Every structure is written in C-alpha cells, then in structure tokens.
Amino acid sequence: xxxxxxxxxxxxxxxxxxxxxxxxxxxxxxxxxxxxxxxxxxxxxxxxxxxxxxxxxxxxxxxxxxxxxxxxxxxxxxxxxxxxxxxxxxxxxxxxxxxxxxxxxxxxxxxxxxxxxxxxxxxxxxxxxxxxxxxxxxxxxxxxxxxxxxxxxxxxxxxxxxxxxxxxxxxxxxxxxxxxxxxxxxxxxxxxxxxxxxxxxxxxxxxxxxxxxxxxxxxxxxxxxx
Numbered sequence: 394x395x396x397x398x399x400x401x402x403x404x405x406x407x408x409x410x411x412x413x414x415x416x417x418x419x420x421x422x423x424x425x426x427x428x429x430x431x432x433x434x435x436x437x438x439x440x441x442x443x444x445x446x447x448x449x450x451x452x453x454x455x456x457x458x459x460x461x462x463x464x465x466x467x468x469x470x471x472x473x474x475x476x477x478x479x480x481x482x483x484x485x486x487x488x489x490x491x492x493x494x495x496x497x498x499x500x501x502x503x504x505x506x507x508x509x510x511x512x513x514x515x516x517x518x519x520x521x522x523x524x525x526x527x528x529x530x531x532x533x534x535x536x537x538x539x540x541x542x543x544x545x546x547x548x549x550x551x552x553x554x555x556x557x558x559x560x561x562x563x564x565x566x567x568x569x570x571x572x573x574x575x576x577x578x579x580x581x582x583x584x585x586x587x588x589x590x591x592x593x594x595x596x597x598x599x600x601x602x603x604x605x606x607x608x609x610x611x612x613x614x615x616x617x618x619x
Contacts, residue, residue: 397496397506397533398564401524401556403548405512407540408569408597410448411604413509415597416536417455419609425504428456431466432492432527433511433518436473445469448509455604458502467495477517487518489530496531508533514552525559534564536594541581542572549585564616565594573599592616 400416402409413429420427429452437444449466456465468487470479480487500506508531510516516524528535535556539549549566556563566589568582575581586593595613 396504397500397508397531398536399508399510399528399531399533400536400538401510401514401528401552402538403513403540403545403552405516407538407542408571409509409538410451411600412538412567412569412597413507414451414455414604415607415609416507416613417452417457418604418607419613419615420505421455421457422608422610423615426458426502427505427507428458428460428499428503429453429465429507429509430496430499431509431511432495433468433470433476433487434466435470435476435479435511437469437471452509458499460499464495464499467492475516476511477519480519487522489522489527492527493531507536514555525555525561528561529559534562536564537566539566539568539585541568541570541578542575546581546584550588553589563589563591565592567594567613568596570597570599 400409400413417427417429431449434446434449438447440450446469472479510524514525597612
C-alpha cells in the first residue's frame with residue numbers, strides 16, 4: 394500500500410477532515426488522482442435527501458475519482474459517539490478484513506489514497522481493538538494531525554509515543570492551528586519540530602473562508618515535491 398496514508402489525530406475535533414480535504418485539494422493541484430476514504434464514521438446528517446456522515450460527504454466532494462459513498466465509507470453509524478459504543482448500539486462487528494479488502498480495490502484507481510480515522514489514534518473500536526490496531530492491520534504510514542491549541546504539546550507527544558510503541562510508520566505530521574489567539578504558537582510548533590523525528594508536512598492557519606479559494610500549495614510540503 395505504498396500510495397496510501399492513514400490520517401489520524403491528537404484528539405477528536407482537531408480538523409482531521411479539514412486537513413484531509415485540504416491535502417486532497419493540494420494533491421489535485423499537482424495533477425494527481427486522489428481519493429479520501431473514511432472506513433468508519435459516526436453521526437449522520439441529510440445531504441441531498443440522503444443520510445450521510447458529513448466527513449464522508451466532504452471526502453467524496455474533494456476527491457477527483459468518481460466513487461459511490463459505499464466505496465468510501467464501510468461502516469456508518471447514526472449516533473456521533475465513540476465507534477465501540479455506536480457499533481454496539483447497532484449490533485455491528487467491524488471487520489478489519491472487509492476494510493482492508495475495500496481499500497485494496499481503490500488503490501489501483503488512485504495515485505494517492507488518504508484514509509481518515511475516526512476520533513484520535515487510540516479511540517476504541519470494540520472491547521479489545523482500537524483505531525491503532527486498524528492502522529497496524531492495514532499496515533500503512535501515518536500522518537498525524539496536530540490540533541494547535543492549549544494542551545497540544547501533551548496530546549501530541551502522548552500520541553506520537555503511542556504510535557512509536559505500536560511500531561506504526563510515521564510519514565510526517567501537520568500542524569492545524571485551531572486557536573489562532575493561542576499564545577506562542579510558533580514556539581509550540583518549533584518544540585514539536587525538535588521532538589518529532591519525522592518532518593512537519595505543513596502548518597495550516599485557521600481558515601474561515603471557503604476552501605475552494607485557498608491555495609494549499611502555500612501550506613504543505615509533500616515528500617518528493619518541490
């Protein structure tokens with residue numbers, strides 16, 4: 394799965410979907426065929442008279458390969474709760490083989506596949522498995538999204554240490570500034586650069602305008618691209 398990366402985060406609500414969509418936009422600008430997947434989702438809204446997870450809707454929107462929603466999202470739970478709770482409420486067992494097989498079907502169609510997780514790196518999937526176990530099973534490199542806000546150093550270092558302890562390969566990390574009035578933003582980001590061995594792939598400011606108007610080439614540094 395050399396063209397595939399798993400987007401995980403330091404917490405929930407720190408912009409994983411935004412960063413994944415921003416990466417998709419950036420990679421499309423480099424004339425690459427890209428797709429965003431979200432194997433497990435929790436929480437739905439109505440889009441075009443269809444009940445969908447909002448993250449899944451956005452990933453499909455920013456991909457440039459035509460796929461059905463079922464090809465992007467394999468387990469969609471109604472309630473916006475931890476997947477181990479959501480799956481239990483709906484009597485589902487999440488099958489890692491099904492997820493891996495579906496990802497393999499997509500890989501041959503794309504130059505880059507971005508798989509977005511649900512919640513943070515150690516969010517439980519059931520009584521004995523977590524998102525980290527799914528990443529290990531799929532066996533793809535991780536891109537860690539850091540939500541830059543007060544407390545991010547602790548959350549980031551704990552997550553990074555957990556990733557290393559699970560022997561997942563880290564491609565790099567992205568700083569997503571979600572509290573623009575946070576004190577000493579640059580100092581926090583520089584500390585992480587000094588204490589994470591893998592490269593910082595981007596620093597994205599808090600963006601309130603439409604994503605379509607943003608030139609993300611200004612914010613990302615993808616490996617192998619000038």
